[in-house]
Amino acid sequence: xxxxxxxxxxxxxxxxxxxxxxxxxxxxxxxxxxxxxxxxxxxxxxxxxxxxxxxxxxxxxxxxxxxxxxxxxxxxxxxxxxxxxxxxxxxxxxxxxxxxxxxxxxxxxxxxx
Amino acid sequence: xxxxxxxxxxxxxxxxxxxxxxxxxxxxxxxxxxxxxxxxxxxxxxxxxxxxxxxxxxxxxxxxxxxxxxxxxxxxxxxxxxxxxxxxxxxxxxxxxxxxxxxxxxxxxxxx
Numbered sequence: 001x002x003x004x005x006x007x008x009x010x011x012x013x014x015x016x017x018x019x020x021x022x023x024x025x026x027x028x029x030x031x032x033x034x035x036x037x038x039x040x041x042x043x044x045x046x047x048x049x050x051x052x053x054x055x056x057x058x059x060x061x062x063x064x065x066x067x068x069x070x071x072x073x074x075x076x077x078x079x080x081x082x083x084x085x086x087x088x089x090x091x092x093x094x095x096x097x098x099x100x101x102x103x104x105x106x107x108x109x110x111x112x113x
Numbered sequence: 114x115x116x117x118x119x120x121x122x123x124x125x126x127x128x129x130x131x132x133x134x135x136x137x138x139x140x141x142x143x144x145x146x147x148x149x150x151x152x153x154x155x156x157x158x159x160x161x162x163x164x165x166x167x168x169x170x171x172x173x174x175x176x177x178x179x180x181x182x183x184x185x186x187x188x189x190x191x192x193x194x195x196x197x198x199x200x201x202x203x204x205x206x207x208x209x210x211x212x213x214x215x216x217x218x219x220x221x222x223x224x225x
Contacts (some may be wrong), residue, residue, distance in 0.1 A: 004156075008216065031211060040221065042217035043157075050211050058212075090156055097208050103155035 002026050006091050006105035013081040013112045021076040021108050023091030029103075031096040032074040034066065035056075036087040043090065049074055050096065081112045115139055119203045119216035126193055126223050134188040134219045136203035144205040146179055146186040151200045151218070160201070193223045
């Protein structure tokens with residue numbers, strides 16, 4: 001059982017480039033999340049989705065876009081990369097009920113130079 | 114709003130020492146509470162959880178009790194091991210179940 005899979009694991013972007021971070025889950029979870037983790041800091045929510053076709057902004061959405069065309073996939077798009085977006089990005093999924101945990105991917109380490 | 118505050122690290126202990134990592138949450142409604150652990154180079158894994166007042170979550174020798182009166186969910190372990198070295202995150206899930214908010218994380222280093 002793969003769980004939550006993120007690709008790529010590492011990426012270096014130049015300022016102004018764009019890229020898509022991929023996230024897919026095979027647990028049929030309705031809820032999916034994107035977080036960023038800056039060095040020595042906690043996780044900040046970028047965007048989340050409660051089901052296919054529904055997305056909402058989290059705490060730090062500026063500079064990012066998401067889509068949720070299927071239950072399995074929740075890609076995160078960076079249109080114009082900036083050094084401030086250098087971070088580790090985590091995708092997570094959950095059933096959405098109160099007493100169940102969120103499952104996390106292994107993370108994508110992004111550096112913008 | 115929904116927020117979680119946990120003690121800053123790093124926390125450095127000798128093997129077999131007693132561990133406490135403090136966590137408090139905002140008392141909006143009755144959130145579910147979690148402790149996640151992040152080992153070096155990995156994603157977060159659930160360590161334990163509690164969904165209502167006075168519940169005690171436990172796993173791998175770690176414990177935390179949901180204290181509504183003090184809005185706290187402190188993590189404890191009686192005897193830490195070197196393999197417990199990691200970053201620990203306290204988190205709360207809002208009543209709607211659609212937003213998981215994390216504390217800043219506490220790095221634990223256990224020396225032999």
